[in-house]
Amino acid sequence: MNSSRCAACKHLRRRCPSDCIFAPYFPSNNPRRFAYVHKIYGASNVGKILQDLPVSCRAQAADTLCYEAYCRIKDPVYGCAGMVSVLHQQLNVAECQLATVKAEVAAIRNDSAALTVPTWFD
């Protein structure tokens, strides 16, 4: 019988127990996923984070940890926090643009209320 180890246990070169905390979220067919989180967080920290969560939340937590680890590998200085910063800037720009356009709408409405038809035969 050849029981397949999860990606985490393969990476850590250990036996994969039946109740392995990593196995449901780091399948053996995607070794990079665990490699990313291990590089940034370490297997021990990832295990602790998952252990502290109810089972129903662990898949989502594993996904977000992978995403953040990937962002940190791509951008070792700013990681995911860099994206937050860019989005805050985009939010500020969009708010300013919206305020400008709304002011323009109000001005046009005021102008059209005051508009009189030119009379050429006065």
Add this chain to the structure above:
Amino acid sequence: MGGSSPCASCKLLRRRCAKDCIFAPYFPSDDPLKFAIVHKVFGASNVSKMLQELPEQQRGDAVNSLVYEANARGRDPVYGCVGTISYLQNQVSQLQMQLAVAQAEILCIQMHQDKSYFLQNDLLNIPIPNANSFNKESLYGHDMVS
């Protein structure tokens, strides 16, 4: 006179704080929580490796972003920073939709104004002059003779 006090990292890790301690410039002893949260999420060893792989002038920013992400993960262990990103993306999308609606409203108002203006022209029965039909004979009915 004793030596300088250990940085927050070395205090937490209970080790001697070397002169060239990689953590010391970024984790001063007066802010122990800053290193505590980063150590809890990333681990001191991983943080040390990340900082060592960066040029010195970028380490300050790297530490700040690691602290930010660690705090986000501490507040929301499931979604961490990704939850914030998702929320902000949603906010930006909503604002962009509102912007598109407001811009369409301006176009509608302008089109309505143009239409009203031309409709009022027709009601006044003002013929639109045709350059070919405009000549003195049609005005005076005969040639002007001085």
